[in-house]
Amino acid sequence: YxxxxxxxxxxxxxxxxxxxxxxxxxxxxxxxxxxxxxxxxxxxxxxxxxxxxxxxxxxxxxxxxxxxxAQAANFHxxxxxxxxxxxxxxxxxxxxxxxxxxxxxxxxDASEADLDVMVTGHQWRWHYDYVGEDVNYFSNLATPREQIDGTQAKDANYLLEVDQPLVLPVDRKVRLLMTSSDVIHSWWVPDLAVKKDAIPGFVNEAWTRIDEPGIYRGQCAELCGKDHGFMPVVVHAMPQEEFDAWLAERKEEAAAAASGVDRNWTLPELMERGEQVYGTICASCHQAEGQGLPPTFPALVGNQALLDDLERHIDTVVNGVAGTPMPAFSGTLNAVDIAAVITYERNAWGNETGDIIQPST
Ligand code: CUA
CATH class of the missing domain: 1.20.58 (Methane Monooxygenase Hydroxylase; Chain G, domain 1)
Structure with a gap:
């Protein structure tokens, strides 16, 4: 009983x-x-x-x-x-x-993974790097630590959100390569049964294959300093097609950031780069000072018709001019180069208006 x-x-x-x-x-x-x-x-x-x-x-x-x-038994x-x-x-x-x-x-057994993600612990945030994909980012607290209300944070149902979760595809074997940039952290997500130390100077392996799309939460599981409790892990698992679209978008963003298309350039920056582009690309035909080699290569200095007409100017550089020796530079120059060289030409030989042509134009 x-x-x-x-x-x-x-x-x-x-x-x-x-x-x-x-x-x-x-x-x-x-x-x-x-x-x-x-x-x-x-x-x-x-x-x-x-x-x-x-x-x-x-x-x-x-x-x-x-x-x-009752008597106690007595045996040796x-x-x-x-x-x-x-x-x-x-x-x-x-x-x-x-x-x-x-x-x-x-x-x-982390072998034969479909995707590798390098997970690096930092005091106090995670960095995710999709190996071989040129996509990497920090996963920061969505609300800065100083702005989190202490009473609120003690509530068991209070969720620490991040600005960018780790995005993973479902039904794929994902290898997680763990390391740290400072002290020992530990990447832990209970729903994935993954808890692995992130140790500076070492790369630890773990893997997961998530069955269901969803948001899975965890946190740093190794005391790593004063904000150890504010180092959440958020995993967003999504179907493969959705993941592919997300990854492609992130790659585009990364490429845009690397090329400088996504930011605003100042006039001196564009002038410097434009002068450089002009000197290495355009000067061979249009001459160092823009005087050109008439009649084949028209002078740019004083060519107000071209310099004032932004649309025509961009079209000329990007697509070239059919039936003339002016080639299309869309494959040679990126958007920043084109914006820079047009800004340079307009300001060096136009009416000196201080025109800034942004790459996004
Ligand atoms: Cu990182 Cu605790």
Whole structure:
């Protein structure tokens, strides 16, 4: 009865605690389900052992209590009992080790991944780098630390948001290469059953294959300084096509940022770059001072018709002029170069208006 009551009590607790989210999550990967299954198997083995040990203890306390006149047995050794209590725990440990080892082996096999992401811990934010894709960014707290209300942050349901989550495709094996730029951090997302230390000077491997699209949350799990508690991990898992579109967009943004198309340039910056572009590309035909080589290459100095007409000027540089030796430069010069050289020409030989042609034009 004691035994049955103990087991039933734990079962009730487990069921209700699970419903309240106190238990380990089942998660959204095959590994996380294995880890959860292992956790529950070992949990129930421990419950049964606990129930047997406490059951026998309480039974003995009650059955052989002093008021019943029980006498303590007095013996020195008992070979059968000793063999029994050595062999049974050994068998239990081996029985637990077999599935545990299989799960561990699976968790550690980060080979043949479809996507590699380098995860670097920083005090106090994560950096994600999609290896070989030219896409990388920091995942910062969405609300600066100083602006987070302390009382609010102590609420168990308060979620720390990031400006950019780690975006991953579902149903793909993703290898996570963990390292750190300063102190030891640990990248932990319970729903993926991934918790891996990010150690400066080392690269640790982990992997995941997420089954369901969704937002999965975790946090840094290694005390790393004063804002350790403000270093959340947010993973946004999406279908492959959506992920591909996202990645392509990020690549475009990165290329735009690298080329300088996405920012506003000042006049001196454009003049400097324009002079350089003019000198290396245009000067060979139109001469260093824009005087040209008439009649084949018209002079630019004083050519107000061209310099004042922005649309025509851009069209001339980008598409060339059909039937003349002026080639199209769209393949040679990027948008910043074109904006710079037109700004330069207009300001050097036009009416000196201080025109700025932005690359986005
Ligand atoms: Cu990073 Cu704790």
């Amino acid at each position: 004691v035994l049955a009551a103990l087991i039933a009590g734990v079962a009730w607790l487990e069921r209700n605690a699970l419903a309240d989210g106190w238990n380990m999550p089942v998660g959204v990967t095959e590994v996380s389900r294995h880890v959860h299954g292992l956790h529950m198997t070992i949990f129930w083995i421990c419950v049964v052992i606990g129930a047997v040990v406490f059951g026998v203890m309480f039974y003995s306390l009650f059955r052989y209590r002093r008021s019943k006149g 050794e008992h070979t059968t009992v000793e063999i029994f209590w050595t062999a049974v725990p050994l068998l239990i440990l081996v029985a637990m080790a077999i599935p545990a080892t299989a799960t561990l082996r699976d968790m550690y």
